[in-house]
Amino acid sequence: MTSATRQHPLVELSGVQKWFGDLHVLADVDLAIDAGEVVVVIGPSGSGKSTLCRAINRLEPIQQGEIRVDGELLPEEGKALARLRADVGMVFQNFNLFAHKTVLQNVTLGPVKVRHRSKGEADKRARELLDRVGVGNQADKYPAQLSGGQQQRVAIARALAMDPKVMLFDEPTSALDPEMINEVLDVMTSLARDGMTMVVITHEMGFARRAANRVVFMDGGRIVESADPETFFTRPTSDRAKDFLSKILTH
Amino acid sequence: MSPVLDNLDLYVDGFLTSLRIIVYSLIGCLLLGLIIAACRVSPVPPLRAFGTFWVTTFRNTPLTVVLVFCAFGLPELGINRSFFFFGVLGLILYTSAFVAEAIRAGINSVPAGQAEAARSLGLGFSLTLRDVVLPQALRTVVPPLGSVLIAMFKNSAVVGAFGVGGDLWSTGQILTSARGYETLPVFIGVAIGYLLITLPAGALLQVIERKVAIAR
Numbered sequence: 001m002t003s004a005t006r007q008h009p010l011v012e013l014s015g016v017q018k019w020f021g022d023l024h025v026l027a028d029v030d031l032a033i034d035a036g037e038v039v040v041v042i043g044p045s046g047s048g049k050s051t052l053c054r055a056i057n058r059l060e061p062i063q064q065g066e067i068r069v070d071g072e073l074l075p076e077e078g079k080a081l082a083r084l085r086a087d088v089g090m091v092f093q094n095f096n097l098f099a100h101k102t103v104l105q106n107v108t109l110g111p112v113k114v115r116h117r118s119k120g121e122a123d124k125r126a127r128e129l130l131d132r133v134g135v136g137n138q139a140d141k142y143p144a145q146l147s148g149g150q151q152q153r154v155a156i157a158r159a160l161a162m163d164p165k166v167m168l169f170d171e172p173t174s175a176l177d178p179e180m181i182n183e184v185l186d187v188m189t190s191l192a193r194d195g196m197t198m199v200v201i202t203h204e205m206g207f208a209r210r211a212a213n214r215v216v217f218m219d220g221g222r223i224v225e226s227a228d229p230e231t232f233f234t235r236p237t238s239d240r241a242k243d244f245l246s247k248i249l250t251h
Numbered sequence: 252m253s254p255v256l257d258n259l260d261l262y263v264d265g266f267l268t269s270l271r272i273i274v275y276s277l278i279g280c281l282l283l284g285l286i287i288a289a290c291r292v293s294p295v296p297p298l299r300a301f302g303t304f305w306v307t308t309f310r311n312t313p314l315t316v317v318l319v320f321c322a323f324g325l326p327e328l329g330i331n332r333s334f335f336f337f338g339v340l341g342l343i344l345y346t347s348a349f350v351a352e353a354i355r356a357g358i359n360s361v362p363a364g365q366a367e368a369a370r371s372l373g374l375g376f377s378l379t380l381r382d383v384v385l386p387q388a389l390r391t392v393v394p395p396l397g398s399v400l401i402a403m404f405k406n407s408a409v410v411g412a413f414g415v416g417g418d419l420w421s422t423g424q425i426l427t428s429a430r431g432y433e434t435l436p437v438f439i440g441v442a443i444g445y446l447l448i449t450l451p452a453g454a455l456l457q458v459i460e461r462k463v464a465i466a467r
Contacts, residue, residue, distance in 0.1 A: 059370070078375075085373045092364060092368065094364055099387060100387050114372060158372070159371075
């Protein structure tokens with residue numbers, strides 16, 4: 001699906017401003033993401049990319065500007081916000097699986113409590129999703145019994161179980177041992193191929209080249225550059241992006 | 252120990268009355284404490300302010316003052332109930348502040364990411380608290396909550412001193428002042444009565460603590 005079949009982008013940020021005290025963490029951020037698009041956001045630490053990601057489902061409230069998801073203005077706290085969040089999947093750096101629930105219960109909690117699906121239906125769908133991300137045989141274990149890579153794949157299944165319109169990934173591989181990074185990136189790549197709309201904050205340039213439709217480079221709370229991966233990695237226009245790429249791509 | 256054995260029926264009555272005060276207060280202060288704790292962590296500022304006000308008021312007022320207010324102040328406002336009712340009410344109000352703080356400490360011990368994950372699935376405040384945060388908070392809550400509750404069990408004697416006739420404390424009072432028994436044996440009997448409640452309660456708490464610890 002492209003913007004041609006819709007009246008509006010799926011996720012739209014306009015004139016977004018946010019401060020932490022004196023620190024301007026999001027400055028004049030404008031970004032429109034179409035349905036089916038995979039946008040990878042990169043940038044140095046403290047550039048505001050995580051805050052940007054968390055602002056889209058209002059885990060971080062913004063002070064000025066507008067954020068729309070599927071045309072709807074992000075509501076303030078309350079039931080309307082909860083409803084919107086149910087349509088926006090989120091995958092965290094530290095997995096944040098519910099420690100007191102089994103893997104299966106982690107995946108069925110949202111569908112049962114928020115979507116009001118029957119337990120049988122939710123279990124069936126959860127097992128399909130766990131199989132899809134390759135941890136179907138871990139369904140009855142607790143998160144602490146799984147490796148980091150397995151936990152993160154469960155977290156992806158948990159988000160997918162809500163049938164989200166868009167998935168947000170906030171540095172999904174940054175807390176993983178190196179040999180587990182690829183098993184998570186493979187799942188994300190296959191999601192991207194299946195047409196999921198994704199916003200991915202990552203340092204994995206290989207994933208950006210392979211799966212992104214667009215790379216957004218942030219620095220100092222601003223979007224400095226936005227281009228398709230081929231253009232961005234071979235012919236970056238801004239000095240800041242050139243400098244950043246020279247530091248991370250040389251080794 | 253003949254004063255105790257001679258008046259065993261009086262002691263049993265006193266024990267049962269104390270137990271009734273404790274059971275009603277236990278249920279009341281746990282429910283009320285949970286509500287106040289929920290207020291204190293709520294995203295709604297007026298509810299947070301109310302929770303803070305409640306805890307500040309009842310944690311910093313002596314129990315005897317709360318009881319005087321309930322037993323003699325409320326009737327002046329036209330609320331007429333038994334001393335038993337007012338005694339239990341005072342104990343509930345006073346203890347709820349401590350229960351709320353113990354529960355809040357447990358809530359704060361659960362990593363913020365757990366609540367964020369729940370909210371990002373579309374769970375509202377109460378579902379997030381009930382299904383994700385509180386079950387995990389329980390583990391850290393049991394030991395401090397146990398101390399608060401055992402203190403409450405013992406404070407039930409203060410309720411007795413406020414004219415709730417027939418509890419363990421007043422049994423001791425009647426035997427020594429009205430019937431002229433010696434203080435020492437009578438109140439050793441009273442103390443044993445309270446130990447019969449607090450010691451099993453402490454053991455039960457340890458069992459619960461072990462039970463919820465396994466769930467991790």
